Amino acid sequence: MKNKRNTSKRGNTKNEKEKNPKSKEYLFDKPRNVKILFRSFYSALLVLLAIEFFIHKHPHFAWEEWPEFYAIYGFVACVVLVLVSKYILRPLVKRREDYYD
């Protein structure tokens, strides 16, 4: 689950705190907590990359035996997904909100 929260770094409310010093401080309002989250996420990634070499695989396909196949595929798939959605699909299908009215 860590990785899901890690992205909340950008959710920091420094600006808000400056505007309204009385507002309560929450978990990810503290930069230190976000830093911890990021560090643990990156170390988890490293552990996952390393652990691969200690396990015995019994795959369906040959490429599943390639080192770090799943890690690379997951990364590349998501980058491709985002780029295609943003630069190809969105220009094609985006319309004003009242398009159908």
Place this chain on the structure above:
Amino acid sequence: MINPVPPAAIFIIAALLVPLFKGRWKSAYMLLIPVVGFINLISIPEGTHWVVRFLDYDLVLGRMDRLSIIFGYIFHIISFIAILYALHVKDDVQNVAGLIYAGSALGVVFSGDLFSFFVFWEMLTISSIFLIWARRTRAAMGAGFRYLLVHAAGGLCLLAGIVLYVNQTGSIEFGYIGLSGLSSYLIFFGFGVNCAWPFLHPWLSDAYPEATITGTIFLSAFTTKCAVYALARAFPGTEALIWIGAAMAGFPIFFAVIENDLRRVLAYSLINQVGFMVVGIGIGTHLAINGAVAHAFNDILFKALLFMSMGAVMYRTGKINGTALGGLYRTMPLTCLFCIVGAASISAFPLFSGFVSKSMVMSAAGDGHMRVVWFILLFASAGVFHHAGIKIPFFAFFSHDSGMRPKEAPLHMLLAMGIAAFLCIFIGSFPGPLYSMLPYPVDYVPYTIPHIVGQTQLLFFSALAFTLLMLAGIYPGEQRCVNLDADWFYRKGSRLFYLIMDKGLNSLNKVSDRIFVGGLAGFFGYISKRGPEILTLGALTPLWGITGAKGKELKDKIETTRTALHTHTSPIGISAALATVFLVVIFLLR
């Protein structure tokens, strides 16, 4: 012990009595319905029950086998959760519609014949539409009508297929059909509409986000899963389904990435998850069918959980667009936690329910050496984590601070989400009970070290991609906009249709008007008015000419005759001559 009754009957009859109850009694009564239904269900032994003779056919209202019973279980569980979640709703239209909808779904899965199956199938559409209309906004009304039209078309297609099929086989039993001949294709297509196949899907992404907060929980559970059941019953092992399912798993994730309405993101991911089930049914091996059914079971729970958490956000803030939300973890921590459990389950994290069912379909594809399908499914697995697993919780609960500090969701909503979240984790951690209910004996071990490591790597590095794209500012920001989808064809296409009808039919009208009303009618009027005069004068004028009438005399004669004919005071001779001519004409025409 009271004799069991058909599971659908309990919900449908009980639904009609809901308006009689008030306040706490109504809450208690409604919660009791799925409980009584469940006790009734487990007291029915496997086999065929409630066979009713109708005309020359046997209607079967209770075909209890391993495929139908597991759907019966999950439909009861999700009904309880959805009713609990909707306890604050005072609107009886929604309460009654939701219960009848659940009852119809039970009717669909336990029908052993095509006739009662079709009746319940149509009841699904009719009852569910009120859950959309009950939102009472213009957008909901419009989406509801489009939903109705698409399902009516699909239903007619199914009916045509069933009529042809019964005509060919002489039996109305609902069992394996397989693709052969027109009737089976029509039935296949009719199922496909409810299953939200590509290009037939926009009713789902259009209507579900427009439904009421609580209605969407019911909607997400029943219609598509009934279609999955029907396909698993009638078309297991149909190769076309593998490709249809792969397309379903693949394309919606692109739309989900750029969509702003978070419930619409979930609607797209619903199509994506049903894609996995359809692939499983298409592969058709025992492992694949088990995987499809198990995934349907799990998807109902985690999709409802995600819709419930977004519903709670919407209930408290009145907003659902990613652009308007953010930072809500501060004051809605439990809703946030439940949302993350749902997100982890749909993304198939180890120890969460998606992990133990999605991988069965993937393994079945691997066993069949289907490389392309396997790659698409793996892409879809990474993609679903991206849009449902990260995007939904991140944009609603973290991301930028929207400044809103809403209260935590009401207790009954938290309880409903809590039950669903518990089941997601329980099934993910102890898949045994779920596996023991599946249609075929299960010889599959989800928790092997390579599987755990591979899947975790896939997900974590997808998350890394999201993080880096987000930090680099490349991730497409949420924007207030409409994204076109296949519903463009009937939303804008309907205008083209209207235009064609307008120009085509109306100009046909104009031409007809000119010819028949303006032209022919005038012509006939003229003929019937002037006919006798033309005939008489045509015959008499040459005669008068021969007898020597000229100039003014001739003119006078013509004028006198014309006046006589107009005033119907013509001399007897002329009338008699005309009558004779008329009779001769009639005689000749005879």
